[in-house]
Amino acid sequence: MKKLVLQNPSYRYLEQSFKEWLDVQGYAPSTVYNLPNHIRELLYYLEKQDINNIKELNIKHIENYYQTLKERSNQRRGGGLSNGHLNKHIQSLRKFTTYLRKVGRLEIPEINLKDEETENRIIYLTVEEIQQLFKATRQAVEPRERVNVRTYEAIQARDRAMLAVFYGCGLRRTEGVSLDVGDINFDKSVLHVRKGKNYKERLVPISKTNLKYLTEYVYDHRPELTNGSKAEALFIAYSTTKRMQGQSLFIRLKNLQYQTGDQDLIEKEIGLHTLRHSIATHFLQAGMKLESISRFLGHSSLESTQIYTHVAGIPIEKAQPFNNIKNYDSIQLSEDEL
Known part of the structure; x- marks a missing residue:
């Protein structure tokens, strides 16, 4: 979903600001690269729901958004998103809400999404x-x-x-x-x-x-x-x-x-x-x-x-x-x- 285009300028700025915050906090390059891409999906979802100000975001919106992710098909391979991929979205949502609290953009409680069950495995190339x-x-x-x-x-x-x-x-x-x-x-x-x-x-x-x-x-x-x-x-x-x-x-x-x-x-x-x-x-x-x-x-x-x-x-x-x-x-x- 990296090709999603955000129409809201404040959301585009928020995505970039989140990325810079992760970088300053010392997160791994892969985290700095991937998490904002996942959050772009959330922001795109909010736009479609006519929620155009991040201060309107609440836990219910995030839970509804995550439910749409669980029901969404994998655009490249068909079927649903893997549990591992869903967990990466959960990680992104946790970090994003932490970012909102830390920088004073929004007082939002910690999300209560449980990680999906997965097998621990190492990714390697053939x-x-x-x-x-x-x-x-x-x-x-x-x-x-x-x-x-x-x-x-x-x-x-x-x-x-x-x-x-x-x-x-x-x-x-x-x-x-x-x-x-x-x-x-x-x-x-x-x-x-x-x-x-x-x-x-x-x-x-x-x-x-x-x-x-x-x-x-x-x-x-x-x-x-x-x-x-x-x-x-x-x-x-x-x-x-x-x-x-x-x-x-x-x-x-x-x-x-x-x-x-x-x-x-x-x-x-x-x-x-x-x-x-x-x-x-x-x-x-x-x-x-x-x-x-x-x-x-x-x-x-x-x-x-x-x-x-x-x-x-x-x-x-x-x-x-x-x-x-x-x-x-x-x-x-x-x-x-x-």
Whole structure:
């Protein structure tokens, strides 16, 4: 429902203000991106009910709106909305009413909607879907206003480097954001994670294909984005020549997702961490040993890694063959496969 158009200027402003509030509060980029989209549906519903001032909103309106969501069909796949999707709307409504109270826009009590029952599961992409994301970075260049062909090609190379880091090297969002060019040892094909979780450092091997993407970006295209500055950050925003933050990288990933044109892939609510989940799952499906995956991801214990055995549908005792993390290059996507 992202194509809904709000006619009420105050509602459009409210949606943007809610998004900025989430960002200031420090919520994850995926939350900042998705929750306002869900709230747009509520505001659109209110317009249709001739409720054009947010001060008229009450709990009964929200309950009636949620009932329409439960009865609404899934526009892409048919049937109703999944319980997981409904829960995301409930989360959005809770955060939105909290926002209204916190900023003094409306004194409204906490909503009393119960979460729908769901199975906890990790979202990950298939190898084929990862291939589609890489292919999206090769689409024909369409120069835009104030963005020339060379800059656009540099952005595409940066997108490939982004996938190489978050999928190919399995980095967490903050780890990838914090990377500097000097953290990549191109001679030894190793990436130095200096700002890991709980301040732990680790060395991550880089596959031949991903090293190629990083090399091309750093040496052939990144100078186009730095514009002569001495920026150390790996991922540079072309408009500011400053370090890209998680929200900006997340938006680039979402752009690639939509550019694939695959409706099933577009339907998935993915983020940078989805790429990390994906490589871990693919390793396990390929038979890599849990201990090796755990070291690769920087987990402090095997318990954190064992969640992927349920995702991949593989008994823990059968995830044994790969004994050396350096053998992982044969699992990753090759240039020919892309």
